[in-house]
Amino acid sequence: MANPFSFRLLATDGTARSGEIATAHGLVRTPAFMPVGTQAAIKGVHHDDVRASGADILLGNTYHLMLRPGAERVAALGGLHAFMNWPHPILTDSGGFQVMSLSALRKVAEMGVTFRSHIDGAMVELTPERAIEVQNLLGSDIAMQLDECVSLPAERGEIERAMQLSLRWAERCKRAFEGAAPGRALFGIVQGGDDQSLREASARALVGIGFDGYAIGGLAVGETQDVMLNIVGGTAPALPADRPRYLMGVGTPADLLEAVARGIDMFDCVLPTRNGRHGLAFTRFGPVNIKNAHHAEDLRPLDPESRCPAARDFSRAYLHHLFKAGEALGGTLLSVVNLFYYQDLMAGARAAIAAGQFADYAAQTKDQWTAKRDQRMP
Amino acid sequence: MANPFSFRLLATDGTARSGEIATAHGLVRTPAFMPVGTQAAIKGVHHDDVRASGADILLGNTYHLMLRPGAERVAALGGLHAFMNWPHPILTDSGGFQVMSLSALRKVAEMGVTFRSHIDGAMVELTPERAIEVQNLLGSDIAMQLDECVSLPAERGEIERAMQLSLRWAERCKRAFEGAAPGRALFGIVQGGDDQSLREASARALVGIGFDGYAIGGLAVGETQDVMLNIVGGTAPALPADRPRYLMGVGTPADLLEAVARGIDMFDCVLPTRNGRHGLAFTRFGPVNIKNAHHAEDLRPLDPESRCPAARDFSRAYLHHLFKAGEALGGTLLSVVNLFYYQDLMAGARAAIAAGQFADYAAQTKDQWTAKRDQRMP
Numbered sequence: 096m097a098n099p100f101s102f103r104l105l106a107t108d109g110t111a112r113s114g115e116i117a118t119a120h121g122l123v124r125t126p127a128f129m130p131v132g133t134q135a136a137i138k139g140v141h142h143d144d145v146r147a148s149g150a151d152i153l154l155g156n157t158y159h160l161m162l163r164p165g166a167e168r169v170a171a172l173g174g175l176h177a178f179m180n181w182p183h184p185i186l187t188d189s190g191g192f193q194v195m196s197l198s199a200l201r202k203v204a205e206m207g208v209t210f211r212s213h214i215d216g217a218m219v220e221l222t223p224e225r226a227i228e229v230q231n232l233l234g235s236d237i238a239m240q241l242d243e244c245v246s247l248p249a250e251r252g253e254i255e256r257a258m259q260l261s262l263r264w265a266e267r268c269k270r271a272f273e274g275a276a277p278g279r280a281l282f283g284i285v286q287g288g289d290d291q292s293l294r295e296a297s298a299r300a301l302v303g304i305g306f307d308g309y310a311i312g313g314l315a316v317g318e319t320q321d322v323m324l325n326i327v328g329g330t331a332p333a334l335p336a337d338r339p340r341y342l343m344g345v346g347t348p349a350d351l352l353e354a355v356a357r358g359i360d361m362f363d364c365v366l367p368t369r370n371g372r373h374g375l376a377f378t379r380f381g382p383v384n385i386k387n388a389h390h391a392e393d394l395r396p397l398d399p400e401s402r403c404p405a406a407r408d409f410s411r412a413y414l415h416h417l418f419k420a421g422e423a424l425g426g427t428l429l430s431v432v433n434l435f436y437y438q439d440l441m442a443g444a445r446a447a448i449a450a451g452q453f454a455d456y457a458a459q460t461k462d463q464w465t466a467k468r469d470q471r472m473p
Numbered sequence: 474m475a476n477p478f479s480f481r482l483l484a485t486d487g488t489a490r491s492g493e494i495a496t497a498h499g500l501v502r503t504p505a506f507m508p509v510g511t512q513a514a515i516k517g518v519h520h521d522d523v524r525a526s527g528a529d530i531l532l533g534n535t536y537h538l539m540l541r542p543g544a545e546r547v548a549a550l551g552g553l554h555a556f557m558n559w560p561h562p563i564l565t566d567s568g569g570f571q572v573m574s575l576s577a578l579r580k581v582a583e584m585g586v587t588f589r590s591h592i593d594g595a596m597v598e599l600t601p602e603r604a605i606e607v608q609n610l611l612g613s614d615i616a617m618q619l620d621e622c623v624s625l626p627a628e629r630g631e632i633e634r635a636m637q638l639s640l641r642w643a644e645r646c647k648r649a650f651e652g653a654a655p656g657r658a659l660f661g662i663v664q665g666g667d668d669q670s671l672r673e674a675s676a677r678a679l680v681g682i683g684f685d686g687y688a689i690g691g692l693a694v695g696e697t698q699d700v701m702l703n704i705v706g707g708t709a710p711a712l713p714a715d716r717p718r719y720l721m722g723v724g725t726p727a728d729l730l731e732a733v734a735r736g737i738d739m740f741d742c743v744l745p746t747r748n749g750r751h752g753l754a755f756t757r758f759g760p761v762n763i764k765n766a767h768h769a770e771d772l773r774p775l776d777p778e779s780r781c782p783a784a785r786d787f788s789r790a791y792l793h794h795l796f797k798a799g800e801a802l803g804g805t806l807l808s809v810v811n812l813f814y815y816q817d818l819m820a821g822a823r824a825a826i827a828a829g830q831f832a833d834y835a836a837q838t839k840d841q842w843t844a845k846r847d848q849r850m851p
Contacts (some may be wrong), residue, residue: 134798135791141802143782164769164794172772172790180786391542394550404521408558413513413549416542420512423801424519 100236100280100307102339106449110115110331110358113448116339118184118236119278120176123151125339125360126444128351128437129186130367134159135169135179138368140434142181143147148431149438152184152236154363157229158193162212162219166232169235176236186363187235189226189284191242191269192312192344203243205260223267224232231275238275239310240268242284247318254288256315261286262300269304280307282341284307288313289322291329297334308339311359315344324353348362348377348440348464352457357443367437372419378406381464385429390415403435476684478614478618478658480717482576484599484827488709488736491826494686496553496562496614497656501529503565503717503738504822506729506815507564508745512537513547513557517805518812520559526781526809528814530562530614532741535607536571540590540597544610552612564741565613567604567662569620570690570722581621584640601645609653610691616653617688618646620662624697632666635691640678648684658685660719666691668699669707681793686717689737693722702731709736726755726818726842730835733822745815749808752796756784756814763807768793781813 102125104114116123130137130145133156137145137236145153155175159164172178175185178372191208194201198210207222223241230238242261245254265283272281283301287293294311303311311330327342332339341361342354351362368376374386378398383390393411401407405428417425440460482492494501508515508523511534515523523531533553538544550556553563569586572579576588585600600617622637623632643661650659665671666705669695672689679687689708692701705720712718719739720732729740745755752764756776763767771789779785783806795803818838825834 134794134800136795136798136800136802139801139805141805159798164790168770171770172788178788178791178794180788180791240642262580392546392549410550410556410558412542412546413556413558416512417514420514420537420541422512422514423517423805424821425513427801428806453684 100278102308104337106451108448108451108453109356111356111444111448111453112358112360113445114360115243115341116184118280119185120182120236121151123184123361124441124445126351126355127151127361128432128441129154129361130437131156131363131365132179133365134163135175137434138287138430139369139372140430142179144431145434146183148434149442150434152186153181154345155185155187155233155235156193157187157190157226157233158197160188160233161221161229162214164195166229167183168177170232170234174232176234185233186237186347187230187233188343189239189241190221190229191226192244193245193338195246203260205263205390207241207264210242223264224271227268227271227275228279234276235279237280237282238272239282240265240284240306242312244286244313244316245288245446246316247289247313247322249288251288251290251293254286254290257289258286258293258297262297262304265301265304265306269306282306282308282310282339284310284312284343285330285334286313289318289326291326294326294330295333298330302333302335306338308341309334310341310343314342314345315346315350318437320350320353323350323352324357325331327359340468348437349461351437352439352444352460355448356453356457367433368430371433372426374425374429376406376414376429377433379460379463383411385411385414385425386418387415399430401432401435403432404440405429406432406435478656480686480715482715484829486826486829486831487734489734489822489826489831490736490738491823492717492738494562496658498562498614499529499559501739502574502823504729504733504737504819505529506819507532507739507741508812508815509534509741509743510559511743512541512555513553515812516808517750517801518746518808520557522809523812524561525538526812528812529819530564531559533563533565533611533613534571535565535604535611536575537620538565538611539568539599539607540592544607548610548612552651554612562614563611564615565608565611565617567617567619568599568607569604572599573622573624581638583641585619585642586621595702601642602649605646605649605653605659607643612654613657615658615660615686616650617660618643618662618684620664620690622664622694623666624694625667625691625700629665629666629668629671632664632668633671636664636666636671636675640675643679643682643684647684651686653840660684660686660688660717660720662688662690663708663712664691667696667704669704671844672704672708673711676708680711680713684716686719688719690721692720693724693728698731699730701728702735705732705737706735726815727839729757729815729818730822730838733826734831734835745811746808749811750804752803752807752808754784754792754807755811761789763789763792765793775810779810779813780817781810783807784810784813802835
């Protein structure tokens with residue numbers, strides 16, 4: 096029998112927390128960063144490198160996987176873990192966010208959302224029940240409720256309507272999830288845009304329904320970092336301390352530190368791989384745009400003390416050349432560098448929280464990004 | 474002091490040979506397959522995977538590297554081995570072949586070839602002396618003479634003219650190479666198209682000049698496999714037994730087996746990586762076009778007994794999905810599978826030659842490609 100899903104809080108430091116999520120496929124140390132494996136692959140990066148970076152858990156996108164190769168097909172092939180050969184924890188989103196961002200034609204109704212597939216133009220219906228069914232077929236360790244996410248800025252009325260609809264969908268998802276395989280978890284998603292009272296109402300109602308964990312959705316959709324952090328800071332305390340808190344789609348290294356300080360346990364974001372493919376490396380000494388001409392003869396590696404081989408073994412000059420020459424290896428190497436950096440940032444946060452020094456850790460980390468910007472190395 | 478370049482014949486089996494080339498950067502076991510690192514990178518594949526496949530030596534393209542990042546820049550950065558962090562043997566071609574195949578505007582004269590860079594449109598001159606200078610700057614272990622390669626079919630007069638010019642350039646390259654760093658080698662290139670008498674004349678004249686090794690160039694440029702193998706079979710015996718023989722730009726697994734049987738020691742070809750990127754895997758059971766729809770639900774790996782993790786760890790269904798979804802990881806994984814396959818083919822050839830069973834090995838290998846084509850697995 097699979098181990099039940101559980102969350103154990105190991106340490107708190109102010110509002111920052113560190114803990115451990117147990118799933119049927121292994122442990123997730125929190126604060127955790129989840130690399131995004133949209134189409135059952137982390138773009139350009141081998142699973143072995145993702146794992147070596149320290150990732151305990153991946154995110155898979157329900158929207159993409161239900162369209163291609165199809166949830167029923169993934170199930171027939173043994174589920175997402177077996178299909179992609181990632182035997183560790185996986186979280187799937189509900190598909191709702193991508194419907195809003197990728198599908199040109201879509202219609203939101205009480206029943207669910209109907210959209211035109213961006214792949215073959217077919218009309219597809221995604222209801223709360225189907226979102227759960229798809230995630231059951233994929234077999235993810237953590238499933239997400241279907242929600243409606245509105246871009247900011249938006250009218251309060253529109254934000255409230257989407258928040259209330261998301262709550263009704265949350266209830267339907269909870270019912271649909273009953274009888275799912277043991278050991279799997281379902282998270283609710285707080286909506287409410289940039290309105291703190293709506294956020295609190297959403298959180299309260301979700302806690303009333305009762306979920307294994309709670310996400311804060313509908314952020315990083317056009318608002319400033321200040322607005323985002325205010326909402327996070329106001330919403331986290333409204334969520335139960337004994338359940339994991341997941342801030343969806345966020346963010347930069349600075350966003351992560353600020354959100355951890357406010358009590359967030361889990362993150363996902365495409366930034367490490369997307370920026371890596373475009374030539375931006377995250378390092379202890381701040382971001383490095385490797386395409387800049389001044390790297391063309393720079394023999395220094397990105398970080399000689401990194402845990403990441405690609406950050407140690409190759410000169411900036413060579414990485415610069417790979418980008419100039421259009422060699423895909425450049426994007427792969429920088430993606431790996433960035434995945435390691437994000438995991439190291441989270442590992443540092445966990446250790447600092449355990450030691451009761453998270454504020455110092457965050458301050459020193461940020462200082463180092465800017466202090467040596469001129470030379471970008473010690 | 475660097476070890477001198479040397480070639481040691483370890484075994485012969487009919488006209489097939491196995492041996493060992495010693496360079497300042499290590500040994501090359503022959504018959505050897507050299508993956509092509511055109512722009513100081515094997516397309517889409519990490520050096521670690523190239524090395525793990527069993528590659529003793531890489532090929533770098535002088536044409537590309539002289540244009541970007543530039544030979545002087547590579548030299549300033551410590552040479553090609555340090556620049557790309559490949560501390561093992563490297564062979565560089567002379568640039569002549571790419572001038573012919575990539576540059577729209579070019580003019581061949583006695584002095585050398587003038588061409589328009591495909592990158593920035595600049596006019597560039599490549600003389601025999603400059604080809605050697607560039608390769609000295611790159612610091613490759615094995616340098617190639619500049620030659621003129623004509624596409625087939627061609628008139629005998631045109632083939633002879635290019636062959637004679639290549640011989641005069643061979644002499645100039647030999648002179649220019651005097652005083653190159655110890656331990657480095659220079660190979661001459663037999664030309665003469667599909668004309669056996671011209672090939673023999675070219676070989677005789679090159680041996681008269683005296684090189685550390687001899688290549689057969691100007692093949693795999695439009696002729697049939699029969700014509701190619703006839704020329705190889707006729708030319709190899711005209712080359713000294715105590716020097717390595719390199720068949721340039723060839724070829725398929727079948728080409729390699731046939732050429733090894735005729736006494737060839739070294740090969741380079743873009744097929745394993747180019748075909749890999751396009752969804753074609755070379756396996757013990759013949760080629761597999763992973764994009765074919767019948768792989769969509771095929772749980773079998775490409776080869777459960779392969780030495781290559783990618784051939785064992787991922788189902789054909791997953792690899793198929795990666796190509797259908799446009800995930801670059803698919804091309805990377807199949808490139809790695811193919812690089813392992815080519816190296817294993819050469820390792821098998823070396824062992825078979827040592828055991829005096831090369832003909833059996835070649836026949837059994839080819840039988841296996843076709844015998845199980847229906848199921849593509851045992």
